[in-house]
Amino acid sequence: MPETAHIAVPIALDKEFDYSVPAGLKIKKGMRVLVDFNGRKRVGLVVDLSARSKFKNLKPVIEALDSEPSLSKEHMQFALSLSRMYPYPKAEFLFMMLPSYLRKAKKISLSQNLPQAGEKEKTAPQKNLFIKADSFLERYRLWKPVVEEKLKTGSALVCFPQLSYLEAARQVLEKDFASHLKVIHSQIKEKDFFNTWRQSRVNSLILGTRVSIFHYPYDLGLIVVEEENSPYYFQEEKPYHNLLDVAFLLARFKDSALILSSDFPSLSAYKLIRDKEMILRDNSSPGKNIKVIGASEYSKKKVVSPVLIELLRKNIQAKKSSVVLWNKKGFGRFIRCSACGHIFKCSHCSGFLRLSLKSSEGVCPYCQKKEALPKICPHCKKGYLKNSGWGIERIEGILRKEFPEAKINTWESRGPESKIILSTSKILSFLYGKETFDSGYVLDTDHFLARADYEAAFDTFLYLKKLCFFFKEELCVFTGNGQYYLFKYLNKDWKEFYEAEMGFREKLNLPPFGIIVKITLRAKDKNNLLKQAQYLYNKLEEKKYQVYGPLEEEPFKLRDKFRYSLVIKAPRSFALRKAIKEDLKKLRVSAQMAVSLK
DNA sequence: AGCACGCCGACT
DNA sequence: GTCGGCGTGCTC
Numbered sequence: 225m226p227e228t229a230h231i232a233v234p235i236a237l238d239k240e241f242d243y244s245v246p247a248g249l250k251i252k253k254g255m256r257v258l259v260d261f262n263g264r265k266r267v268g269l270v271v272d273l274s275a276r277s278k279f280k281n282l283k284p285v286i287e288a289l290d291s292e293p294s295l296s297k298e299h300m301q302f303a304l305s306l307s308r309m310y311p312y313p314k315a316e317f318l319f320m321m322l323p324s325y326l327r328k329a330k331k332i333s334l335s336q337n338l339p340q341a342g343e344k345e346k347t348a349p350q351k352n353l354f355i356k357a358d359s360f361l362e363r364y365r366l367w368k369p370v371v372e373e374k375l376k377t378g379s380a381l382v383c384f385p386q387l388s389y390l391e392a393a394r395q396v397l398e399k400d401f402a403s404h405l406k407v408i409h410s411q412i413k414e415k416d417f418f419n420t421w422r423q424s425r426v427n428s429l430i431l432g433t434r435v436s437i438f439h440y441p442y443d444l445g446l447i448v449v450e451e452e453n454s455p456y457y458f459q460e461e462k463p464y465h466n467l468l469d470v471a472f473l474l475a476r477f478k479d480s481a482l483i484l485s486s487d488f489p490s491l492s493a494y495k496l497i498r499d500k501e502m503i504l505r506d507n508s509s510p511g512k513n514i515k516v517i518g519a520s521e522y523s524k525k526k527v528v529s530p531v532l533i534e535l536l537r538k539n540i541q542a543k544k545s546s547v548v549l550w551n552k553k554g555f556g557r558f559i560r561c562s563a564c565g566h567i568f569k570c571s572h573c574s575g576f577l578r579l580s581l582k583s584s585e586g587v588c589p590y591c592q593k594k595e596a597l598p599k600i601c602p603h604c605k606k607g608y609l610k611n612s613g614w615g616i617e618r619i620e621g622i623l624r625k626e627f628p629e630a631k632i633n634t635w636e637s638r639g640p641e642s643k644i645i646l647s648t649s650k651i652l653s654f655l656y657g658k659e660t661f662d663s664g665y666v667l668d669t670d671h672f673l674a675r676a677d678y679e680a681a682f683d684t685f686l687y688l689k690k691l692c693f694f695f696k697e698e699l700c701v702f703t704g705n706g707q708y709y710l711f712k713y714l715n716k717d718w719k720e721f722y723e724a725e726m727g728f729r730e731k732l733n734l735p736p737f738g739i740i741v742k743i744t745l746r747a748k749d750k751n752n753l754l755k756q757a758q759y760l761y762n763k764l765e766e767k768k769y770q771v772y773g774p775l776e777e778e779p780f781k782l783r784d785k786f787r788y789s790l791v792i793k794a795p796r797s798f799a800l801r802k803a804i805k806e807d808l809k810k811l812r813v814s815a816q817m818a819v820s821l822k
Numbered sequence: 823a824g825c826a827c828g829c830c831g832a833c834t
Numbered sequence: 835g836t837c838g839g840c841g842t843g844c845t846c
Binding site: 235262263 | 824826
């Protein structure tokens with residue numbers, strides 16, 4: 225007769241706590257219980273039961289919150305594996321698998337019982353598949369038969385990177401799978417989420433965002449990750465994780481088929497394809513050529529260049545539609561004194577204030593705080609304040625003046641009659657294939673490339689290639705760096721760029737070859753923070769890690785706290801990952817373990 | 823992660 | 835004097 229329950233509580237502690245089980249209280253593994261933890265009532269999860277405990281004076285379990293287990297033994301093993309992969313405790317992952325409704329001390333009665341987790345039949349491990357095709361509709365056509373097949377005996381889960389994308393896809397899938405379809409994402413209200421969760425434990429087709437992977441059905445037979453290359457699959461909050469890591473792990477746990485699907489693979493996925501660990505089914509088209517307009521043809525200083533004006537004029541005359549792409553919202557980007565050139569900064573962050581056209585106040589892009597602005601510059605006491613910098617609305621204004629007769633719209637206000645449409649990269653969150661335009665003009669390619677990290681070139685490649693699908697005639701990109709290696713590969717077979725990128729990543733031991741661990745330190749006192757960052761740098765170097773930094777984070781100051789980061793570069797090894805985790809724990813820092821697959 | 827305890831500096 | 839900052843340690 226078990227008298228001790230080993231209980232996980234949702235705190236950042238890699239530990240379970242023992243509680244005594246009062247006589248008569250029915251408790252099973254996987255049940256939620258109410259316990260007194262450190263003087264407060266908390267929901268805990270029974271991870272194990274035994275006759276005795278190493279500890280004396282155990283507190284008793286207050287009550288059982290479930291009549292049957294909420295989580296299975298498999299969930300426990302899954303959470304354990306996740307906690308080994310990431311520097312976060314098992315308990316945190318376990319609680320992620322519970323709908324938030326069950327993370328609270330809600331008693332669940334017998335009538336609300338879940339369908340029990342039957343042992344899933346063991347099947348042969350399946351080869352993972354990568355489906356490469358231009359549009360969602362085309363890819364869906366390719367993976368739909370697999371979903372149909374799997375629903376005969378079990379469930380399928382399809383993940384989407386963003387809600388807008390999920391909603392668009394749902395409209396398509398509803399026609400084919402109405403009776404099986406369930407939608408899971410974090411915007412759903414707690415009670416509705418719980419109800420959907422209960423109803424989707426078996427024989428369901430779940431469409432979900434990143435969180436849905438933690439709410440997989442018991443009889444899962446297929447995982448599809450749509451738009452596999454999306455950065456949204458990496459959660460930049462605790463517990464940091466990458467959906468692709470989790471999907472691979474889950475597929476192995478469940479012997480499920482795994483399909484990654486997108487227009488272009490991420491580099492991690494490409495490595496798996498190259499290493500023959502995944503099969504590539506390439507149904508993509510060679511794609512149209514992207515026209516590169518270099519510095520010799522337009523002045524770098526001019527955002528709206530004469531070349532662009534001429535191209536747009538030609539399109540208007542031919543009654544064709546053009547999309548002008550500029551990835552910065554609003555009208556201006558900063559506020560500057562007309563006389564001395566002083567730029568107004570947020571008093572809590574290192575960001576430039578932006579002029580709010582509605583309230584004529586300065587707004588910080590990082591903390592969103594508003595600040596009243598003086599009429600005259602307080603520095604030189606002469607100049608007036610000027611709304612400067614290029615946001616997409618300023619470009620819109622210039623084009624309106626240039627083409628008063630043409631119908632010019634923002635992406636939101638576009639219609640079939642629009643001749644010039646101004647858009648940020650949000651055009652990409654709409655399903656390609658439903659709407660196309662004649663020509664596109666990317667004015668800020670250099671801003672994408674200027675990002676000071678190793679992924680800038682690859683991300684820019686994906687951005688331009690994705691954009692390309694929206695245009696029937698041409699996509700033109702303006703750049704002052706026409707010699708940059710990215711442009712050499714833009715119109716060649718996609719694999720050539722991938723191979724070039726892989727070569728340089730391998731040489732420098734960057735992902736997907738090595739792993740990168742980023743540690744961000746924050747404090748109000750800049751000098752003290754720098755000292756601490758340098759101290760940590762030395763400590764890590766003593767432990768023979770390859771460390772870089774301290775580097776200033778962007779923004780350097782956020783909500784009154786300065787931020788420095790250290791980066792550890794290490795070979796892709798499970799043991800090393802664990803060692804880093806342990807060392808960081810000893811040094812009392814929590815880190816972000818970034819980018820990995822498998 | 824919270825939260826309590828305890829040691830130092832600054833200030834109604 | 836004491837209020838409150840945050841370093842340290844503990845949770846069955």
